[in-house]
Amino acid sequence: MNTYRIWLTVFARYATIIGLLAMIMAFSVLSPKAFPSFANFTNVLNQTSLVMILAGGLTLAVIVGELDLSVGFGASLHGILVTGLIVHDKIPIPVAIFIVVAAGALIGLVNGFIVTKMRVNSVIATLGTGTIITGLAFAYSAGVPIVAGVPEGFLQLSLGRWLWGIPNNIVVMAVVLGALWVLVEKTALGQEIQAVGGNASAARLAGINVDRVKILGFVIAGMCSALTGILLASRLGSGTASAADSYLLTAFAAVFLGSATLRDGEFHVFGTFIGALIIAVGFNGLNIFGAPTFSQYVFQGAILIVAVGLSSLGRMLAEK
Amino acid sequence: MNPASTLNLQTGTQIAPPFLEAHAIAKSYGGVAALKGVSLKIAPGQIHGLVGANGAGKSTFIKILAGLVRPDGGTIAVDGIDADIHAPDQATSLGMSFIHQELAFVPGMTVLENLMLGVPKPQRLGMVDWAAVEVSVAPLVRRLGIRSDLHAPVRGLSAAENWLISICRALVRNAKLIVMDEPTASLSDAEAERLLAIIRDLSASGVAVLYVSHRLDEVLGICDSVTVFRDGQLAASFGRSDLTRDRLVTAIVGHAPEQTPALTAPKPSDKPMLSVANLCRLPSVRNVSFQVHSGEVLGLGGLVGAGRTELARLIFGADRRDSGTMMLDGATYDPRSPTQAVKTGIGYVPEERRADGLLLTKSIAFNLSLANLDKVIFGPLLPLISPKARSSLALETIRALAIKATGPQQPVGRLSGGNQQKVVIGRWLNRRPKLLILDEPTRGVDIGARAEIHRLVREMAKDGMAVIAISSEPDELPELCDRVLVMSEGRIVKELKGTDVTRKAIIGASYSGTVQPA
Numbered sequence: 049m050n051t052y053r054i055w056l057t058v059f060a061r062y063a064t065i066i067g068l069l070a071m072i073m074a075f076s077v078l079s080p081k082a083f084p085s086f087a088n089f090t091n092v093l094n095q096t097s098l099v100m101i102l103a104g105g106l107t108l109a110v111i112v113g114e115l116d117l118s119v120g121f122g123a124s125l126h127g128i129l130v131t132g133l134i135v136h137d138k139i140p141i142p143v144a145i146f147i148v149v150a151a152g153a154l155i156g157l158v159n160g161f162i163v164t165k166m167r168v169n170s171v172i173a174t175l176g177t178g179t180i181i182t183g184l185a186f187a188y189s190a191g192v193p194i195v196a197g198v199p200e201g202f203l204q205l206s207l208g209r210w211l212w213g214i215p216n217n218i219v220v221m222a223v224v225l226g227a228l229w230v231l232v233e234k235t236a237l238g239q240e241i242q243a244v245g246g247n248a249s250a251a252r253l254a255g256i257n258v259d260r261v262k263i264l265g266f267v268i269a270g271m272c273s274a275l276t277g278i279l280l281a282s283r284l285g286s287g288t289a290s291a292a293d294s295y296l297l298t299a300f301a302a303v304f305l306g307s308a309t310l311r312d313g314e315f316h317v318f319g320t321f322i323g324a325l326i327i328a329v330g331f332n333g334l335n336i337f338g339a340p341t342f343s344q345y346v347f348q349g350a351i352l353i354v355a356v357g358l359s360s361l362g363r364m365l366a367e368k
Numbered sequence: 369m370n371p372a373s374t375l376n377l378q379t380g381t382q383i384a385p386p387f388l389e390a391h392a393i394a395k396s397y398g399g400v401a402a403l404k405g406v407s408l409k410i411a412p413g414q415i416h417g418l419v420g421a422n423g424a425g426k427s428t429f430i431k432i433l434a435g436l437v438r439p440d441g442g443t444i445a446v447d448g449i450d451a452d453i454h455a456p457d458q459a460t461s462l463g464m465s466f467i468h469q470e471l472a473f474v475p476g477m478t479v480l481e482n483l484m485l486g487v488p489k490p491q492r493l494g495m496v497d498w499a500a501v502e503v504s505v506a507p508l509v510r511r512l513g514i515r516s517d518l519h520a521p522v523r524g525l526s527a528a529e530n531w532l533i534s535i536c537r538a539l540v541r542n543a544k545l546i547v548m549d550e551p552t553a554s555l556s557d558a559e560a561e562r563l564l565a566i567i568r569d570l571s572a573s574g575v576a577v578l579y580v581s582h583r584l585d586e587v588l589g590i591c592d593s594v595t596v597f598r599d600g601q602l603a604a605s606f607g608r609s610d611l612t613r614d615r616l617v618t619a620i621v622g623h624a625p626e627q628t629p630a631l632t633a634p635k636p637s638d639k640p641m642l643s644v645a646n647l648c649r650l651p652s653v654r655n656v657s658f659q660v661h662s663g664e665v666l667g668l669g670g671l672v673g674a675g676r677t678e679l680a681r682l683i684f685g686a687d688r689r690d691s692g693t694m695m696l697d698g699a700t701y702d703p704r705s706p707t708q709a710v711k712t713g714i715g716y717v718p719e720e721r722r723a724d725g726l727l728l729t730k731s732i733a734f735n736l737s738l739a740n741l742d743k744v745i746f747g748p749l750l751p752l753i754s755p756k757a758r759s760s761l762a763l764e765t766i767r768a769l770a771i772k773a774t775g776p777q778q779p780v781g782r783l784s785g786g787n788q789q790k791v792v793i794g795r796w797l798n799r800r801p802k803l804l805i806l807d808e809p810t811r812g813v814d815i816g817a818r819a820e821i822h823r824l825v826r827e828m829a830k831d832g833m834a835v836i837a838i839s840s841e842p843d844e845l846p847e848l849c850d851r852v853l854v855m856s857e858g859r860i861v862k863e864l865k866g867t868d869v870t871r872k873a874i875i876g877a878s879y880s881g882t883v884q885p886a
Contacts, residue, residue: 234752236741243738246727253684253718253725254738254795255710312729363729 053365057312060362064309064319064355068326075333082336090215096328097221098276098283100321102292103299103306104225105272107320110303111232112265113245114163114170118178119273120296122155124289125185126277131194131287134202141202149274155181156270160263185289194287206282217279224272229317241265245315301327301348305355313363327351385448387412387544387576388433388464393442395428400785400812402428404600405442410545413574415567417591419581421620421875423841424597426580430547434466435459447544457486465538466547467531475523479514480505482522483537508539512566528559535566539575546570547578552586553673564590582671584616584879598622617879621872639698641834642803644683647692652678654858656692660803665825665835667849669874675858676838677719680805683836684716685709697802710739715796717789719807719838725792728781732773732791733762735780739795765794770820786810786817793824804828806837810844822848843871854878 076084102119109116126148133144155177162173208216232238243251244261252258276295281287305326306319330347386409395403403425410416420426431437433444435453444451446462453459459466473482480498483505490500502518509518514532516525522533531551538546548567552560567577567590581587587594594611596603596619604619640659647656652675660666668676681687683694685703694701696712703709706716718724726735737744737758744758745751762776769790773783780791789809796804806825810818825848829835839845845852852869854862854877862877864870 230752236745236751236753239734239737239741239753242730242734243727246730247724249718249724250726251738252706253686253716255707256738257705257707314729 057362057365060308060358060365061310061312063358064305064322064326068322068329071326071329071333075329075336079333079336083333088332090213090218092328092332093218093221093325094215095332096324097215097217098279098292099295099298099302099328100221100324101224101272101279102276102295103302103320103324104221104228104317105269105276106299106303107306107315107317108228108232108241108265108272109170109269110307110315111241111245112262113248114262114265116156116159116174116266116269117171117296118155118159118174118181119269119276119299120293121178121181121185122152122270122273123277123280123292123295125181125188126152126274127281127284127291128185128189128194128287128289130278131198131202131281132188134199135194135197141199141205145278148278149271152270152272152274152277153267154270155273156267157263159270160266163266164259164262182290182293189287189289191289193289195285198285202282203285204282206279217283220275220279224275225317225321228268232317237261237264297348297352298324298327301352301355304352304359308355308358308362311362312365313359313361323355386410386445387414387447389445389448390429390433391443391445393429393432393444394440395425395432395437396440397812401600403432403439406597406600406602407442408595408602408605410576410578412544413571413576414592415571415577415579415590417579417581417587417594418597419584419587419594419616419620420597420603421840423599424603424620425600426597427549428600429597430466430549430578430580433459433464433547460486460541460543463542463544464547465541465543465545466549467534467538467551468549473522473530473533476521478519478521479516479525479533480518483518483533483540485537487540505536505540508536511569512536512539513562527554528556528563531555531563532566535570543575545576545578547580549580550582551579552581552583560586582879584613588613588616596620617876621875640695641697642683642701642836643695645693647679647682647694648690649678649682649687650690650858652858653682653689656855656858656860658853658860658863660834660836662802662832662834663829664851665829665837665849667845667852667869668836668838668855669845669852669864670840670855670878672840674855674878676855677807678858679855680716680807680836680838683709683803684714684805710801713802715739715799715801715804717792717796717804717806717809719811721785721789721792726780726788729779731762731777732766732771732780732783733758733776735791736762736765736776736794736798740798743798761798765797768797769794769824784817786813786821789813789821790817790824793821797824797828800831801833803834803836806835808839809837809848810839810841818844845869845874846871 082088102123106116106119129151130144130148133139133147134141159174159177162168162177163170206217210216210219232241240251240256240261243254243256244258248258277292280292284291302323303315303320305323306321307313307315309319309322311319327348330351331344334343334347388410390406390408392405392407393403394401394405406425406429418426428437432439433453435455435458438454444453451462453462474485480502484501490497490504512532512535514529514536516529535546551563555563564586567579570577579587579591588611593605593607594616595605596616598620603622604615606615641662643659645657647653656679668679670676678687682689685705685708701712703712722728740761744753744761746754759776765771766773766776771787771790771794773787780788783791809825810821813821825835825837837845837848846869849869852864852874853860854864854874856878864873
């Protein structure tokens with residue numbers, strides 16, 4: 049019985065990584081020309097960088113024990129906002145970016161206050177703010193995408209490349225996830241963040257200000273949502289009212305897959321990175337083999353369920 | 369299970385065969401014995417009292433009857449037939465009903481719906497025929513004198529009405545034995561009188577009642593026979609004729625050798641570390657005033673529900689007080705949150721260590737450093753956790769507290785109860801608060817670890833900390849404390865010092881408060 053349990057625990061911890069490696073190997077064998085190239089790998093990472101940034105922020109929210117459903121809608125709004133500020137208001141690009149990231153933080157602050165001070169369940173609270181945000185996005189853009197007059201400098205934000213031809217998106221993603229990883233795993237504040245999500249009651253009795261830590265989680269999720277929106281607008285060359293809405297589900301799947309990775313059902317930043325990579329590689333494979341669009345939805349839905357299942361399995365085994 | 373035990377039944381000399389016979393019931397939780405082979409017989413229609421101090425094993429026994437806990441040994445026979453009760457619905461079908469202080473109703477559903485919850489109901493055209501239901505329960509409703517509207521939601525009904533409805537629900541299910549846990553605890557005197565009259569009426573109609581209560585006067589007044597548990601064993605059983613208050617109290621307290629009170633002489637400390645004046649939070653804390661000095665271990669004794677934990681929560685800022693003042697170390701102390709309490713210099717070891725004290729999947733080092741994060745970072749300018757500082761802090765604590773673990777990285781969930789508790793206490797050992805509050809410091813902890821925890825607490829006090837310890841175990845406070853305040857119904861009813869701190873004195877004072885409500 050014990051060996052069975054140990055095997056099950058090992059399976060729950062490594063299943064995602066084994067799955068990722070298996071997918072990479074299978075695609076490499078089946079499509080030796082298109083799949084296993086540096087160019088394709090860079091492409092996959094580049095494609096998924098924005099989701100990774102969004103999911104990284106979301107990870108902070110779920111580590112403190114809350115869900116944030118508003119981040120996808122938030123990213124859409126921020127995309128419009130940043131293009132609007134640049135195109136219509138002629139605000140310099142760096143200033144516009146600063147303003148939008150601050151707006152993201154503000155949305156997080158509002159979410160945090162609603163959840164901790166008004167005691168509204170976070171699913172409902174962020175579903176509410178997310179819907180309001182969509183309304184604001186339509187109001188700001190009057191329903192019309194902002195396309196004309198986007199300056200080249202703004203487009204280069206996402207299209208540009210760093211040393212060795214690594215796309216900017218990947219660099220930003222690496223910096224953001226790296227910073228979040230250090231914050232959660234290495235800092236004193238990160239200990240408080242983990243404690244609040246692990247056992248809020250124990251954290252409170254140990255003298256940690258639980259509400260403040262939870263609000264911080266929402267603020268970080270909001271800021272990451274803003275970054276995602278800005279980079280998406282730059283990549284699309286326009287601001288569109290619902291451009292990033294679909295990122296939400298992918299980000300959630302990544303976060304839950306991540307919680308089943310290496311740890312027993314605990315959310316963590318590196319896990320989220322692996323989770324997002326699994327989804328991206330899966331999509332890429334489906335694309336290369338010309339799978340119909342519907343299969344992508346099936347893949348994403350199925351992987352979300354598998355992810356949450358693995359995550360619960362790990363938690364169950366760890367607690368007994 | 370054991371065929372021999374069924375045969376034993378026939379050898380009973382009672383006129384009526386017992387409705388329930390429990391024989392040699394034993395149960396241990398993780399090596400700690402809660403019940404060490406208790407037996408009990410209840411005849412049909414008998415009102416049977418079950419009394420004992422906190423931790424005597426009453427709750428475990430009831431849970432076993434209800435099918436919520438599986439016993440390690442012993443047999444239960446209902447109506448002379450061996451029963452292996454493994455689920456609550458089975459207990460119900462055997463004719464047993466359980467009524468607790470926290471009554472289990474669906475608040476938004478009506479009285480009638482709650483009465484019929486889980487009971488087959490008459491149907492018409494595939495729908496529940498509520499009119500027929502109402503007709504069928506009408507005689508019971510009349511008999512119990514339920515005056516509340518059957519179509520009103522249960523939410524908002526008084527405690528007394530809730531009890532009547534619970535009893536009615538038991539009768540709807542044809543209960544032959546109703547187990548009542550502290551039935552009069554939340555009732556007024558008049559309501560309690562009425563409930564007792566109903567219990568007598570039930571008994572006359574052949575329904576037995578197992579009456580579990582701390583209120584000895586009620587037990588003396590109503591019960592046909594009484595069983596006393598002490599430390600998981602059968603201490604005594606009385607029939608109507610040999611039942612006296614003195615005998616009951618003696619059986620509850622026992623003749624166990626008195627623990628010698630803690631030996632450190634109470635230091636006449638110059639000034640109090642914490643002084644509390646007229647602290648109130650109704651209904652659980654009423655006008656409480658006391659002082660605790662540096663270097664002193666002050667015990668709070670009393671029965672479960674006497675208001676001790678609630679008092680501790682007020683001091684720790686987890687609840688707001690209605691009125692009263694507090695001074696900590698000479699300064700006005702007005703905690704608005706536990707965060708603030710910790711900052712001001714208070715530590716708290718909660719009663720539910722797994723739920724409120726620990727992150728079970730995290731390491732010992734993580735759990736120990738939670739209240740000491742400033743000690744394990746490189747510095748205020750570089751607030752990164754230093755793994756070296758953290759693990760040396762953890763190692764130091766593990767050694768000082770003799771925590772049995774594979775190392776600082778072992779998840780706390782894998783430790784025994786006693787070692788888990790040491791981790792919670794160890795968190796404060798490093799922080800050195802001015803006042804440490806311990807709520808049930810050794811519950812579920814084995815004897816060896818218990819002695820070590822006591823030694824540890826005394827050492828922390830010797831270094832100048834003030835300690836408040838809450839315990840429901842009769843022996844613990846005499847072992848641990850210099851001075852004990854006994855609480856009852858939200859008030860401090862007795863102060864015991866030095867050699868007066870005895871198990872007998874604490875239990876005596878705990879019950880005295882309930883007999884003569886002020």
